[in-house]
Amino acid sequence: MIVLVTILYIFFKMLQAMKDIGISMSFRSKRLQIQYFRALTLQFFVPLGTAFIPVGIYYFCPLFGIELGIYSNIIVISFSFQLLFDGCITLFIITDYRRAVLKTMQNVVHFCIRRQVFRSSKVQANASNFTAKSERTI
Numbered sequence: 001m002i003v004l005v006t007i008l009y010i011f012f013k014m015l016q017a018m019k020d021i022g023i024s025m026s027f028r029s030k031r032l033q034i035q036y037f038r039a040l041t042l043q044f045f046v047p048l049g050t051a052f053i054p055v056g057i058y059y060f061c062p063l064f065g066i067e068l069g070i071y072s073n074i075i076v077i078s079f080s081f082q083l084l085f086d087g088c089i090t091l092f093i094i095t096d097y098r099r100a101v102l103k104t105m106q107n108v109v110h111f112c113i114r115r116q117v118f119r120s121s122k123v124q125a126n127a128s129n130f131t132a133k134s135e136r137t138i
Contacts (some may be wrong), residue, residue: 007044032096039093045084050082 018037025033053076061068068075091098 011041011044032094035094039089041091042089046085047082048083050078054078103106 014037017075019034021030058068058072058075091101
């Protein structure tokens, strides 16, 4: 509990400092710092929802005589979502990362399309050569 209170105290101090620092930074740097701060905040709360709270429920339900039954599987599955959400937060919140990933994916798709078109034109050329040769032999 002390750790959580300390983290929240530092969070609010950082938020206050982010508001005060706006004068000495360029617009782009300030925007990027705010995006990093939002991503960091969400990355702090995701483990609470996907790891610490479910584990707390998992441990304390038997103490109070509550049977979880099949719902205990949901708690175990929620652990895997932490890593998924962590990466998604970074991609959705920080625009520079999102643009870089989208550009890379676009380049890969274009490369695959060009390669497929090249292959299909080669296949068509080979098929037409094969049919032309087979017609000559008949």
